[in-house]
Amino acid sequence: MMLITTNDQMFTLQEGETLLEGLERTGHDVEYQCRSGYCGACRVRMLAGRVDYAEPPLAFVLPGEILPCCCRPLEPLRLDCSLPKREADLFDTDLFDGARDT
Numbered sequence: 170m171m172l173i174t175t176n177d178q179m180f181t182l183q184e185g186e187t188l189l190e191g192l193e194r195t196g197h198d199v200e201y202q203c204r205s206g207y208c209g210a211c212r213v214r215m216l217a218g219r220v221d222y223a224e225p226p227l228a229f230v231l232p233g234e235i236l237p238c239c240c241r242p243l244e245p246l247r248l249d250c251s252l253p254k255r256e257a258d259l260f261d262t263d264l265f266d267g268a269r270d271t
């Protein structure tokens with residue numbers, strides 16, 4: 170089980186799970202299209218750790234970037250990846266809080 174640390178969370182990859190699947194399972198905001206190393210949509214910046222690929226991916230990646238859909242972590246990873254920002258919901262806020270007591 171490989172330990173993955175993101176900007177917001179730590180989790181371990183489950184048996185047979187890709188890094189992209191682990192990020193999705195834990196609610197991270199990662200884009201994807203092909204899920205097989207062709208499109209590059211899932212690119213994530215790796216801050217620490219090492220990965221390899223069963224086959225060299227066709228998608229272009231910059232130094233320090235990885236493709237979580239098809240890479241294999243070789244050691245614990247630290248990724249520049251975050252949980253989605255929650256939009257403010259007007260209905261979560263009691264607009265009249267405190268006004269009732271007056």
Ligand code: FES
Pocket residue numbers: 200201202203204205206207208209210211212228236237238239
């Ligand atoms: S989803 Fe296309 S390269 Fe990862």
